[in-house]
Amino acid sequence: VAEDVAVVNDSAARVERVYRKESAKLWRSLAAYTGSPDVASDALADAFVQLLARGDHVRDASAWVWRTAFKVAGGELKRRSHGASTGTHPDGVYQMPEPLVDLLTAMRRLSPKQRLAVVLHDYGDLPSDEVARIMGVRRATLHVHLSQGRARLRQLLEDQDG
Amino acid sequence: MDDIRDRLMLLDTLEPPDQWTQIEAGGEPPRSEGPSPWRRLAIASVALSIAGAAGLFLWRAMDTSGTTATDDPVAGEVQTSWFRAQPPEGWSVVLPEGRRIGHGLMVAQFTSFEVDAPLCLGESSFPADGVLVRLTLGSESNYEESMVGPALDSSLRSPTVVDGAVIGFVDDCGVERKLLAKFFGPDGHVLMAHVLVGPSAGDGDVEAVEILLNSLAPTGHEPISTGLVDEQIRFAEGTAVGIGRWVMSVRRYADESERSLWLHIESAEHGWAVNLEPGDPFTWVMGGDWMPPQMVMGTAPTGAARVLLEIEGRSTLEGTLVPLPAGEFPDRIAYWVGPFRGVEITAEGSEFNPDATLVVLDAIGQELARHEFS
Numbered sequence: 001v002a003e004d005v006a007v008v009n010d011s012a013a014r015v016e017r018v019y020r021k022e023s024a025k026l027w028r029s030l031a032a033y034t035g036s037p038d039v040a041s042d043a044l045a046d047a048f049v050q051l052l053a054r055g056d057h058v059r060d061a062s063a064w065v066w067r068t069a070f071k072v073a074g075g076e077l078k079r080r081s082h083g084a085s086t087g088t089h090p091d092g093v094y095q096m097p098e099p100l101v102d103l104l105t106a107m108r109r110l111s112p113k114q115r116l117a118v119v120l121h122d123y124g125d126l127p128s129d130e131v132a133r134i135m136g137v138r139r140a141t142l143h144v145h146l147s148q149g150r151a152r153l154r155q156l157l158e159d160q161d162g
Numbered sequence: 163m164d165d166i167r168d169r170l171m172l173l174d175t176l177e178p179p180d181q182w183t184q185i186e187a188g189g190e191p192p193r194s195e196g197p198s199p200w201r202r203l204a205i206a207s208v209a210l211s212i213a214g215a216a217g218l219f220l221w222r223a224m225d226t227s228g229t230t231a232t233d234d235p236v237a238g239e240v241q242t243s244w245f246r247a248q249p250p251e252g253w254s255v256v257l258p259e260g261r262r263i264g265h266g267l268m269v270a271q272f273t274s275f276e277v278d279a280p281l282c283l284g285e286s287s288f289p290a291d292g293v294l295v296r297l298t299l300g301s302e303s304n305y306e307e308s309m310v311g312p313a314l315d316s317s318l319r320s321p322t323v324v325d326g327a328v329i330g331f332v333d334d335c336g337v338e339r340k341l342l343a344k345f346f347g348p349d350g351h352v353l354m355a356h357v358l359v360g361p362s363a364g365d366g367d368v369e370a371v372e373i374l375l376n377s378l379a380p381t382g383h384e385p386i387s388t389g390l391v392d393e394q395i396r397f398a399e400g401t402a403v404g405i406g407r408w409v410m411s412v413r414r415y416a417d418e419s420e421r422s423l424w425l426h427i428e429s430a431e432h433g434w435a436v437n438l439e440p441g442d443p444f445t446w447v448m449g450g451d452w453m454p455p456q457m458v459m460g461t462a463p464t465g466a467a468r469v470l471l472e473i474e475g476r477s478t479l480e481g482t483l484v485p486l487p488a489g490e491f492p493d494r495i496a497y498w499v500g501p502f503r504g505v506e507i508t509a510e511g512s513e514f515n516p517d518a519t520l521v522v523l524d525a526i527g528q529e530l531a532r533h534e535f536s
Contacts, residue, residue: 012186019182027178032170041179048185100172123170128437129447143422143437150166157169 015052018061023048026069029124033115034073035108043073066126067134070116077112106156113137114149121146398484398496405429405457410484410496412438425486427459427498434498436460443494444531446520458520459498461486467525469497473518 023044030040047069051061058064107115113135120131121142132142398410411426413435423438434457436445446460462469462483469481481499499520522531 016182016186019185023181024178028173028176031176031178032173037176041181044178045181045185048181049188052185052188100175103169103172118166118170122167123173143424153166153169 012052015048015061018051018065019048022062022065025124026066029119030069030073032104032107032123033070033119034077035104039073039076043069043076046072063130066120066124066130070120070134102157102160106153106160109156110149110152111145113145114152117142117145118149118153122150395487397487402482408498410498412487412490425459425461425496427457427496434459438491444522444533445494446533457498457500459496461491461494462497462522463530464493464495465524466495466497466522466530468523469499470521470523471499471518472521 027040027044030043031037034040034043047065050068051058051065107119110118116135117131120126120134121128124131126134128142135142135145137145394411394413396409396411399408401407406429408427408429411428413424413426414422424435425438426435428434434447436447436459438445438461443461443463446458458471458481466483469483471479471481473479479499481497484496484498486494486496518535520533520535521529524530
């Protein structure tokens with residue numbers, strides 16, 4: 001029993017290290033993708049709870065938790081996809097500084113794929129292979145979404161700045 | 163691109179909550195309340211077809227031929243001067259008022275989606291000429307897909323009549339759907355959208371899809387020349403166990419902001435690609451899109467005589483080397499390894515063994531490059 005407890009504690013400590021390392025960037029990426037701090041928090045917590053439950057069975061915990069969190073967030077977005085309008089701003093954006101509101105509002109106008117590609121690649125700094133894996137597309141397809149997303153985001157931000 | 167990264171750095175001002183205590187407790191994280199449903203497409207099977215805008219010829223045909231376009235559900239076969247479909251038994255079709263909604267390569271996918279599943283435009287819905295088609299679903303979702311994409315999948319190049327056969331596929335959102343048909347117009351331009359409604363759909367569902375259809379709006383963008391996808395050079399082909407016929411090509415993608423060059427290998431069902439960026443000639447892409455058998459492919463330094471993939475169980479798979487088009491790539495040669503019928507790259511068969519090693523050897527067995535998939 002003592003050994004089991006030690007193993008569990010060691011596993012939890014390992015997950016906590018991953019949490020301390022990844023959670024801030026991951027949460028911000030989720031928030032940018034979903035436009036909702038609530039969905040970001042839920043997805044992140046879900047992913048880490050699952051990681052904790054898997055103990056040492058996950059080989060690359062950081063990559064796994066990013067994939068899982070975005071999968072959870074994607075599911076929540078699907079659940080909400082036929083929901084009512086939440087207004088012109090993403091959830092809670094009204095509490096944020098104006099440049100950030102502008103950014104998130106522009107992000108929201110990208111297609112989901114474009115938004116996901118830009119967030120993961122250009123903000124999350126994930127390698128292309130990993131982004132493509134999370135998105136479930138080929139690298140060539142990722143490139144298309146990424147270049148379109150950047151161009152669209154650039155145009156939207158320029159329009160706002162103008 | 164740096165300007166985008168700079169703007170994204172603003173996200174660092176967001177203060178994330180510390181949820182570790184809650185996570186460690188293993189408790190269910192608090193669920194945020196979602197918005198009240200705009201429209202529940204509560205019946206399981208609602209099928210959507212996205213087609214797109216017409217070229218001048220098609221537009222004239224629509225104007226003069228008295229097509230069957232109508233807001234009312236139409237049972238049985240649907241036929242216009244450019245389109246024919248036979249929904250499965252019990253299904254009906256809702257057509258919007260026949261009108262042009264944009265420009266682009268016409269691709270239609272009749273898919274079924276379940277309750278709460280989002281509308282998801284797959285990559286094969288991308289017109290090739292780079293024009294936006296706006297799809298507005300209520301006020302919550304406003305997808306403005308930029309329709310710049312690689313050449314259309316060759317399997318979509320001839321019109322297909324819906325015959326009721328149901329084929330499963332996984333869409334870009336990772337949702338399993340039933341593919342009922344896919345086809346496109348005679349001159350490669352998108353004309354209009356249709357929705358197939360399942361037999362158990364109620365009035366509310368039909369109303370919902372009518373609203374959806376009528377939310378399709380012209381973007382006002384003028385067609386862009388297909389110069390956005392500059393060229394595709396097919397330089398090698400063959401037949402192999404496991405995948406049948408394969409074709410290797412170099413494709414140059416370009417848009418207003420970026421240009422890139424990719425090496426592709428495609429079989430009848432799968433495709434893989436790596437970026438041919440200047441720099442290290444040793445590149446690889448692992449895995450595949452959906453299911454085994456899988457392959458690894460990429461480029462190896464010039465002088466490579468063998469490419470070996472060492473997988474679990476001390477097995478070694480030998481790759482096929484393929485010279486790239488002469489002149490452009492003096493520092494590298496293309497290769498691919500697998501898929502081999504009966505050989506599972508991993509125990510699960512869906513990914514490479516994390517311990518797999520890719521080794522490039524020259525003619526005398528000297529190692530030129532190595533990559534560990536771990």
